[in-house]
Amino acid sequence: MPVQPSDNNTGANGMRRRRFLGAGAVTLGTAGAAAAGQVLAGSASASVRGATAAAGAGTSVSGTVFKLGIASGDPLPTAIVLWTRVVPPQLGSSGILAPTVAVSWELASDSGFTTVVKSGTATATSSLGYSVHVDVTGLTPATDYWYRFKALSRTSITGRTRTAPAAGDTPKNLRIALASCQNWQHGYFTAYRDMLDQQPDLVLFVGDYIYESSAYSYRVRRHEGVGQPVTLAQYRARHEQYNTDPDLQAMRAAAPFVVVFDDHEVEQDWAGDVANDPVAWPAAKFRARRAAAFQAFYEHMPIRAAQKPSGPDVLMYRSLDFGPLARLHVLDTRQYRDDQATTAAGARQAGRVIMGDTQRNWLVNSMRTSGARWNLVASQVMMAETDFLAGVGKQWSYDAWDGYQKERATLLAEFQGVRNPVVLSGDRHRTIVSDLKLDYADAKSAVVGAEFVGTSISSSGDEDLVAFAAEWAPKLADNPHWKIIDARRGYLLLDITEDRIDARLRAISTVLTKDGTTTTAATFRVDSGVPGVYRVDVPTEPSASTSASAQESAGPADTATPADSATPAQSAEPTESATDPATAPASPSLTQSPSDAAADVSATDVSTTP
Numbered sequence: 064m065p066v067q068p069s070d071n072n073t074g075a076n077g078m079r080r081r082r083f084l085g086a087g088a089v090t091l092g093t094a095g096a097a098a099a100g101q102v103l104a105g106s107a108s109a110s111v112r113g114a115t116a117a118a119g120a121g122t123s124v125s126g127t128v129f130k131l132g133i134a135s136g137d138p139l140p141t142a143i144v145l146w147t148r149v150v151p152p153q154l155g156s157s158g159i160l161a162p163t164v165a166v167s168w169e170l171a172s173d174s175g176f177t178t179v180v181k182s183g184t185a186t187a188t189s190s191l192g193y194s195v196h197v198d199v200t201g202l203t204p205a206t207d208y209w210y211r212f213k214a215l216s217r218t219s220i221t222g223r224t225r226t227a228p229a230a231g232d233t234p235k236n237l238r239i240a241l242a243s244c245q246n247w248q249h250g251y252f253t254a255y256r257d258m259l260d261q262q263p264d265l266v267l268f269v270g271d272y273i274y275e276s277s278a279y280s281y282r283v284r285r286h287e288g289v290g291q292p293v294t295l296a297q298y299r300a301r302h303e304q305y306n307t308d309p310d311l312q313a314m315r316a317a318a319p320f321v322v323v324f325d326d327h328e329v330e331q332d333w334a335g336d337v338a339n340d341p342v343a344w345p346a347a348k349f350r351a352r353r354a355a356a357f358q359a360f361y362e363h364m365p366i367r368a369a370q371k372p373s374g375p376d377v378l379m380y381r382s383l384d385f386g387p388l389a390r391l392h393v394l395d396t397r398q399y400r401d402d403q404a405t406t407a408a409g410a411r412q413a414g415r416v417i418m419g420d421t422q423r424n425w426l427v428n429s430m431r432t433s434g435a436r437w438n439l440v441a442s443q444v445m446m447a448e449t450d451f452l453a454g455v456g457k458q459w460s461y462d463a464w465d466g467y468q469k470e471r472a473t474l475l476a477e478f479q480g481v482r483n484p485v486v487l488s489g490d491r492h493r494t495i496v497s498d499l500k501l502d503y504a505d506a507k508s509a510v511v512g513a514e515f516v517g518t519s520i521s522s523s524g525d526e527d528l529v530a531f532a533a534e535w536a537p538k539l540a541d542n543p544h545w546k547i548i549d550a551r552r553g554y555l556l557l558d559i560t561e562d563r564i565d566a567r568l569r570a571i572s573t574v575l576t577k578d579g580t581t582t583t584a585a586t587f588r589v590d591s592g593v594p595g596v597y598r599v600d601v602p603t604e605p606s607a608s609t610s611a612s613a614q615e616s617a618g619p620a621d622t623a624t625p626a627d628s629a630t631p632a633q634s635a636e637p638t639e640s641a642t643d644p645a646t647a648p649a650s651p652s653l654t655q656s657p658s659d660a661a662a663d664v665s666a667t668d669v670s671t672t673p
Contacts, residue, residue, distance in 0.1 A: 127151065128217040131303060132312035133210070135224035136320045136365030137383060138265075140204035143224050143319065145170070146365035147212045149193040150303065163188050166195050166214040170202075174209045174221060187214070192299055194362040204229040222316035225264065228386040233561065237385050238263045240318075241555040243325070243443075243489025244271040244519030247305055248282035250574025254520050254553050255310035257569055257581035261556055263318055267391070269489040270325025270443040271522065272360075273301050283524070283575055291330070293352050298359035306363060315365075322364050323379055323393050325443040325490060329356040332462055337402040350375040380422050382429050389559055390433040392426055393441045394418060403461040410459060410466045417444075417467040423474065430481040436561050436591060438481050442488045445495065446471065447514045447544060448503040453537040463490070475501055475511050483591055484512040485564060487557075492519040494549040494568050496587050497542075498595040506543070513589045513596035515566055517555040521574045526550045546598050547585055564589040565599075 127150065134146045145168060151159035163186050170181040181201070187193040195212065202208065205228040212219040228234050240263035245252055258266070278286040292298045306312065326332055329352070330339050338344035344352065357372035364370075370379055379395040399419030404410040418426070430438045444463040452458035459465035478484045478499065486499065499512035531550045539545065551570035558565045570584035586600040 128215050129212065129219040131306040131363070132315055133212060133219050133222045134315035134320060134365040135210065135222060135318075136322065137367055137381075138225060138227045138319045140227045140229050141202045142198060142200045143202065143208070143226055144365045144367055145195075145197040145199060145210050145212075145222075145224075147195050147219060148362060149187050149195070149214050160189065160193060164193055164214055166212055168195070168197055168210065168212050170199055170208050170210045172206075172208065174223070176209065176211070176221075180208070192359070192362040196366070196368065198367055202226050205232060205234070220316060224319050227384070230384070230386065233387045234385065235560065237265070237388055237559040239487075239557045239559065240266045241269065241487050241489070241515060241517040241557065242266060242520055243269045243517055244492055244522040245305070245311070246271075246274045246276075246519070246522035247284050247308075248274070248276070248279055248286055249524040250283050250521035250552065251577050251579070252308045252310045252520050253574060253577055253579050254569070254571050254581065255308075255314040257571070258554060258556075259310075259314050259317055261569070263556065266314060266318055266320045267441055267487060268320060268322045269441050269487065269517070270323060271327040271489070271519075272322065272324070272364075273298075273305050274327045274522070275301070275330050275356075276327075293355070295355040295358055298356050299362065302359050302363040320365055321383060321391065321393060321441075322366065323395065323441065323443065324357075324360055324397065326397060326462075328360050329353050329397075332403065333397060334400045334402045335398065380425070382433075384433070384435065385559075387435055388561065389437040389439055390429065390435040391439045391441060392429060394426070394443065395422065396443045400467070404466045405461070407457070407459070410461055411468050413469045415467050416470050417464060418470065418474075423470065427474070427477045430477070430484065433482075435482070437483045437485060437559060437564065440484065440486045442486050444490045445488050445514070445516050446486050447495070447497040447499055447516075448542070449495075450538065450541040453541060457541075472502070475499060478511040478594075479509070481512075483589070484594075485589060486512065486514040487555075488514060488516045489519075491516050492523040492550075494518040494547060494551070494553075494555065494570075494585075496546040496566070496585075496596055496598075498544040498546075500544055503544070510544075510595040512594055515555055515557070515587070515596075518549065518551060518553055518568075518570075520554065521552060523550075523552070525552070525573050525575050546587060546596055549584065551584065553581060553584075562591050566596075 129147060129149070131148050131150055136144045136146065147166070149160065149164050149166060165184055166187050167184045168182060169176060169179050172178045172180055181199050183197070185195045185197050187195050204226050207223065207225050209221055209223050211221045238261070240258050240261065242254075242258070274286075275291045276286065277290050278288060287300055287304050288297060292301045306315075332339050333349070333353070336346040336350060338346075338349040338352075341349075354372065354375040357375065357377050361371050361377070369381070370377060377398070379393070379398065381393050383391045383393070385391065396417050399422055400417045401415045404412070404415065409415070416423070426440070430440075442464075445460075446464045448465055449460060449463065450457045451460070464471045479501070484499075493516065495514075495516040497514050497516075498510045499514050500508045501511050502508035528550065535548060542548075547568070549568060549570070551568075552574045553568065553570040556567045556569055558567075566587045566589075567583045568585040568587075569581050571579040571581045573579040583600075585598060587596050588599045589596045
């Protein structure tokens with residue numbers, strides 16, 4: 064399988080990653096293709112509301128053999144990937160089982176398995192951690208199926224999945240749950256409990272499925288191990304721990320997932336062959352670590368063999384079709400990017416890339432030729448501008464698209480010739496909904512699309528809303544393209560029809576305990592044929608609704624520069640802090656006058672370590 068090479072792993076003009084920059088800036092959190100750059104044959108779709116029988120227990124459910132659960136993913140009209148992993152009791156261990164284990168599987172048209180339509184036996188090998196990826200073909204489009212696995216005299220729970228509609232069959236509605244950033248130590252994954260009730264057709268997870276950080280005893284839950292994972296066994300152990308979460312397991316068994324990594328599946332802020340600390344991790348050593356991380360990721364995700372890594376390289380970007388309604392493009396904004404800039408001039412420099420020429424050309428061509436009503440783009444990091452500096456001048460996060468402004472401008476110019484482009488992102492630990500503009504330096508620049516940045520499942524924990532409001536209210540005027548920035552945990556639920564996209568922010572009251580409650584905190588709409596997004600649950604003009612939330616963490620960053628230049632925030636998301644997050648009570652939002660181009664402000668605590 065051809066894999067796209069990195070366009071420039073060392074950074075333009077030899078730029079090296081900044082590690083500790085000047086103090087004062089806020090840090091914000093947050094392809095089965097047959098060959099590189101090709102659209103998936105048949106394209107993929109998760110469907111209209113189908114049968115809704117919940118995943119349930121099979122017979123003789125094992126407490127160990129299938130303790131990581133089961134999952135399905137990347138649905139096609141006539142195919143679906145089924146996943147499980149057979150594991151021994153010890154985290155990360157592979158020496159207890161035989162070198163190969165036979166795992167049988169069944170796919171049925173009913174939850175009681177009275178009509179088994181497909182079945183077979185897969186061989187789980189020690190070399191792939193006894194993971195099983197079954198690409199079941201010959202299925203009926205837009206159809207619900209139930210599945211289960213058997214191995215070592217044990218039977219897994221029962222899962223439910225669904226194939227995509229046929230190419231010419233337009234679903235009346237496509238429901239996508241957008242999720243990202245689930246830090247085990249920061250809180251419980253109870254947002255999935257509500258997501259399960261909402262019955263999404265597809266869960267789109269855009270990065271930070273695990274966190275590579277060391278264990279901290281003060282957190283809600285504690286990471287296994289004594290340090291960061293760097294070996295295959297250690298990455299396996301971290302994935303195993305995360306996949307034991309009961310709410311995550313239940314959601315993975317109930318609907319197909321489309322997944323992609325961001326940085327924490329390897330290490331924070333990695334860029335191509337450049338590690339976060341390139342002195343401690345020179346390129347060759349880091350590539351070995353990346354190979355271990357990529358393999359562990361593959362072993363635990365319901366993705367096709369086309370996404371199986373070859374050492375430190377993997378083809379992860381791909382597209383999935385949902386009939387004529389939507390094409391979803393899943394990007395890889397880590398593997399081919401230049402090292403992060405260190406100055407505003409570097410962020411603006413021509414030739415610096417976050418996607419790379421091959422991936423960008425693939426994306427543009429796919430959007431131009433999709434024929435779909437909606438062109439969705441899954442980006443791990445935020446595309447719209449974030450100006451962290453209130454008043455004159457600008458301050459950017461160089462890890463996000465703000466650090467690669469020429470490539471962003473090139474892509475946004477292409478959006479003008481694309482039907483209904485909508486970007487779906489994560490990383491920020493914030494809900495940020497905004498217009499995508501052709502030129503963020505020009506207040507009158509044309510709107511060319513919309514972006515939904517989803518908040519985290521648990522990362523950053525419960526935050527201080529008062530501190531958040533104090534931090535972000537003064538900066539709203541510097542980000543007039545925003546419609547909301549909100550600090551609460553949860554996810555975005557998008558209902559996509561031919562005429563519009565309705566998106567709901569499902570915010571959870573707390574992730575520090577298991578009894579958090581989830582409500583719709585805000586609702587947004589994108590109308591077909593009209594670039595941009597507006598809020599529909601407040602009595603203001605569409606362009607005047609903006610909500611703001613602060614970042615969990617303020618970390619080291621560049622020193623401010625004069626007007627018309629910019630200073631970077633160190634990272635697009637907060638790292639783990641050595642102190643507990645503040646949880647001071649506060650009203651979830653503050654409202655400013657629409658004439659001030661302001662909005663709701665939901666608050667957050669600001670404290671991180673690099």
